[in-house]
Amino acid sequence: MADRKAELERKKAQLAAMREKRKMEEKKKLASGGDAATPSPGEAGTPSDLRSETEELLKNLGIAPETSTEPAAGASGAAGGPESPRSSPKREAGVGAKKLTVSQVTQTTVVAKETVNYCKETQTMNLEPERDVLTYDESEREGEGVNAAEALAELQRMPHVQELVAAGAAADGAAPVAAEPEKPRELSDEERQQILLSESFVRFFDKTARVMERALAEDVDIFIDYSGGSGDTELGETAKQQVKQQRVFYDDRWSRNRCVTALDWSPHFPELCLAAYNANEDAPQEPDGVVCVWNVKFRKDSPEFVFHCQSPVTSACFAKFHRNLIVGGTYSGQVVLWDNRTPRRTPVQRSPLSSTAHTQPVLSVCVLGSENAHNLVSASSDGRLCTWSLDMLSQPQETLDLQRQNRPVPATCLDFAPSDANHFVVGSEDYSMYTGCRHGAKAGIMDALDGHQGPVSAVATHRATGPVDLGHIVLSASFDWTVRLWSLRDLGTVHVFEETSDYVMDLCWSPVNPALFCAADALGRLDFWQLNLDTEQAAARAQCDAAVNRCRFSDSGLLLGAGDHLGRLTVFELADSLASPRQEEWKLLGRTLHELKQATAELAAAEQDPPGVGPIR
């Protein structure tokens, strides 16, 4: 920088000197009178002359001459230096007019970073203010601000009370506050919530609500006069109707859009029945499996208890020897246990979802055995039978895989003989029924009963107990529109009931009348067959509005519950003449069965060799 400056000075001095010289020469020229002025040394060519002339002119005008001989590169640094040397030499030659156009837009972007915002707050619990502490905030004057006069009046009031009570109490500041009759304190919202959610309140509320519902729903005629005689005709009419619809149980929240998958009557309380439902597809947030316990005795419309679980319930039953437990089998293969002693609606016990237990829908659960030695037996649709202890559902005590010809049985229904915890009958999807036993050397499937032409949907072993042992009589219902009566003694069909015109969904023997059973089909029709009266035609018929999925007689035999696929549980009342057995019912039934057997055998023989034609089979 310094030497450049020095250089510049030098050059300036040089130039100045040169100009001086030139000037003198000019003068000399002028003085000498027009001799061709020799071009000054140091400049060559015409342009330099031109330049000097212009410089001369400029100088005369007062403008300092440009230092035009600076090297281009050195001078252009504009960095911080105080003097800014002029930049590159002027290009004097005018180049041709350039074509100017708008260039493309150059864009630069820095992308913003998206941040996730969330808010987290904690709130301390609001403790109840101590009762002894005098707080002016809690009086009705809230919101007005502190009024000095009123506060003073309050203050003055307190000592007033103090004087009244202080006769007995020693000068104790806090005691008189309690002495003043407490105005009923308004509970704040948090306090209200706390009380409402406390366990004792919930339990109390639950119980009393149930009582109140029953009381409100009762429709008793308190003015009835038993000495009057106007009610007889009504009784006569109803007597003719053998099966009458008594009630329909339907809950808008829990039964809507759900199919009834299981029905059971309570062995302890004859008025309680349970219905298990599967999932409601329209309400995915609601729990998938629901079990409602309904009460037939009272007129109220809501269920006594509602239990739910995460997977649709496919079978359920009351635990026979425990009055508070309900067992359910679910679609996922879990066996769950509910207890109505707790306010919890979810199962208190669940079996594990492992391959040691069930992995397919549980199609039947039942409690077998006696009071002191009982087990829960569950069967799933892959032919697995598990035995559990009701106390411990974490692991089955025994498992038995039902197999026929080394293939698992695709079971659809299972039933045990009434007093026998060992032998059972299972119906399967491959059109046949199997008998089996749980224990013993040959545990598993024993015999097969073929005959149906469709998957077997229900099996029912004979329930009524009486002088004759009819435990070998089994009914089976199938999707081939027929109901078959079998005898396990000779492993053959006794009779085929062919009156239905749709899938027969469920079957149930009456627990009191040995000759009565009910078959429900997918058209909603309930056929009551009385074998001693007529074996070709149903003795009574009832109709439901929707396809009936399950039907069960109550333990008294007088009521029948039918669950349909829309979630409705209809309870039918049977006339006494139909439901109760007559004295000779058992004997008659024995004879009927014999007759039926003979008839079937004759039919089979006739089919085998009809006159003139070869065997059909």
Place this chain on the structure above:
Amino acid sequence: KESVMDDLSEENTFSVDEVSQIIKEGVETCIGTSQFQQNKVNQWTSSIIEHCLNQLTKLGKPFKYVANCVIMQKNGAGLHTASSCYWDNQTDGSCTIKWENKTMHVIVTVFGLAI
């Protein structure tokens, strides 16, 4: 006497590659590995621009240069700049270099206009 043909010679067109190289060097020399510091940003921008212009003029080309430098701290904010020019596309040109490290973005633009 200058001829018009000079315009098309290499000497007289804006060389984007050369200029971008110069700019990159400039930024690296001046900032290098430093993290964003409010009190030093001034220094950095000036030194980057100084360096760039110095090197550009050393090229000795008959060009006018305009240099622009933006240093933005990385805070999650977004930025968008754009520029366009009305010039002679054959001889003039511009070059933008984006450089970043963990704490800042540096954007240097140099326009070169033939004289």
